[in-house]
Amino acid sequence: MVFQITASLLDACVLSRLSRSDTYGYELTQDLRESLQVSESTLYPVLRRLQSSAFLKTYDVPHQGRNRRYYAITESGKKQLDEFRNDWKTYRSRIDSFLGSDA
Amino acid sequence: MMDKNTYLLELERELKGLSEIDRANALAYYGEYLDDAEAAGTGSIDAAGATGDETSEAGAQAIAAAEVTAAAAAESILGSPRTLAAQIKADIAMASEMQDPFGEQASLPILSWTAGSQTSGATANQAASQTTAQTASQMPQAANQTAPTASTAESTKSKSGIGVVLTVVLAILALPVGLPLAIALFAVIIAVLASLFAVLVSLAAVVFSFFVAGIAAIVAGIILLFTEFAVGLFYLGSGLVMFGLSVLLGIAFWQLGRLCIKGVARLFNALRLKLAKKERVAQ
Numbered sequence A: 001m002v003f004q005i006t007a008s009l010l011d012a013c014v015l016s017r018l019s020r021s022d023t024y025g026y027e028l029t030q031d032l033r034e035s036l037q038v039s040e041s042t043l044y045p046v047l048r049r050l051q052s053s054a055f056l057k058t059y060d061v062p063h064q065g066r067n068r069r070y071y072a073i074t075e076s077g078k079k080q081l082d083e084f085r086n087d088w089k090t091y092r093s094r095i096d097s098f099l100g101s102d103a
Numbered sequence B: 001m002m003d004k005n006t007y008l009l010e011l012e013r014e015l016k017g018l019s020e021i022d023r024a025n026a027l028a029y030y031g032e033y034l035d036d037a038e039a040a041g042t043g044s045i046d047a048a049g050a051t052g053d054e055t056s057e058a059g060a061q062a063i064a065a066a067e068v069t070a071a072a073a074a075e076s077i078l079g080s081p082r083t084l085a086a087q088i089k090a091d092i093a094m095a096s097e098m099q100d101p102f103g104e105q106a107s108l109p110i111l112s113w114t115a116g117s118q119t120s121g122a123t124a125n126q127a128a129s130q131t132t133a134q135t136a137s138q139m140p141q142a143a144n145q146t147a148p149t150a151s152t153a154e155s156t157k158s159k160s161g162i163g164v165v166l167t168v169v170l171a172i173l174a175l176p177v178g179l180p181l182a183i184a185l186f187a188v189i190i191a192v193l194a195s196l197f198a199v200l201v202s203l204a205a206v207v208f209s210f211f212v213a214g215i216a217a218i219v220a221g222i223i224l225l226f227t228e229f230a231v232g233l234f235y236l237g238s239g240l241v242m243f244g245l246s247v248l249l250g251i252a253f254w255q256l257g258r259l260c261i262k263g264v265a266r267l268f269n270a271l272r273l274k275l276a277k278k279e280r281v282a283q
Helices: A007-020 A025-035 A043-052 A075-099 B004-014 B020-051 B057-070 B074-078 B081-097 B100-115 B120-137 B161-174 B178-225 B229-282
Strands: A056-063 A066-073
Touching: A007 A025, A007 A043, A007 A056, A007 A066, A007 A075, A025 A043, A025 A066, A025 B020, A043 A056, A043 B020, A043 B081, A066 A075, A066 B020, B004 B020, B004 B074, B004 B081, B020 B074, B020 B081, B178 B229
Parallel strands: none
Antiparallel strands: A056 A066
16 A cells, blocks of 8 residues: 555544444454554554543453453544544545546 | 563563553553464464364364464564564653644654554664653653543643753764864864954054054154254154054055955855855755
C-alpha cells in the first residue's frame, strides 16, 4: 500500500472496532491487521493516546491465571467516533471527486 | 530467537529512564500481548491436530509450524526489545512534550516510522528519543493504575525548561566538527581585523595630535617672536615641522586606511563568493 495511514485514521479505526465490542490488545491488533498494514506494536501508542483523551477506558478480566486488559469505548469516544465518521465521509468524497473511477 | 521472559526482561532494561508507571504499563501490555500471541499459536496446534490425523505428513508439518510460533519467538513478532523500547519512549516523550493542540500532528512522524519497516530509522531516532524520554520521565505522571473498576486515565503533561535546554545542548554537541571550526576561524579573522583597526585608529590619533600641537606651537612661536625672539623662532620652527609631518603622515594613513578597507571588503567578498559556489555545488 503506497498510501500511509495517519494517526487520526488509526484512532478512528480503533474506536470503530471498540464500538462493536470490547476487546483486548492482541485481538484488536489482529483484527486491524486483517485490513490495515500495521505492525504488531503500532497500537500501543494509539491506545495510550485514546485513553489519555478519555475516549476509551480499560478493565481487567482474569484469564488463565493472569489478567487480560480489555478496552471499551466511552461516551466521549462514541462522540469522537461520530465526528471521525463524518470527517471521513467528507474526506473520502473529496478524494473520490478526483480519484474515483466514476468521478 | 528469544523466549518471552528474556524478551520482557530485556525490554524492561531498555525502558530504563521512563517513569515507574509508564514502564509498568508498557510491560504489562506487551507481556499480555505475547501471552495472547502464544495462546493463539497453541490454538492453531489444536486446530491442526483436529483437522487431520497426526500421522499424515501435512498434519505433522502444520503442528511443527505452529510449535515454532508457540515457542514465543517474541522478537519476530515485536521486533528487537531495543527498537520497541525506543518506540515506546519516543511516543511518551512526544506526548509529554507536545501539548494537546499539536498532539495529533506530533504523533504523526512516530507513527509513520512505526508502521513502516522498523530497521533503518530506528537507530537514528533512538538516540534523540532517548534523551527526550529521560527528561519526560522526570515529569509527574498520574497514570492509570490497574483498578478492578473501569478507569480512565489522564496523564498530566508538563513542559520542563531543563528538557529544552538539554535538547539544545545535545543539538550543539551533535553538530559536525566543521561548524565549530568555521566559527573559530571566523572569530580569529574578526579579532585580527579589530586589532588592525585599533592600530590604525591610534596612528590617526598620533597624526591628529601632531597636527594640533603643530598649530599650537606655530601660534605660540609667532607670539613669542615679539618678546623672546630665539625661543619664538624655535617654537615656530618645531611647530612647522610637526604640522608638515602631520600633513604628510595624514595623507599616508588616509591611503593606508583606504587600502585596508578595500582589502577587508575584498576578503569578505571572496568568502561570500566561495560559500555561494559551494551552495550551488551542493544543490
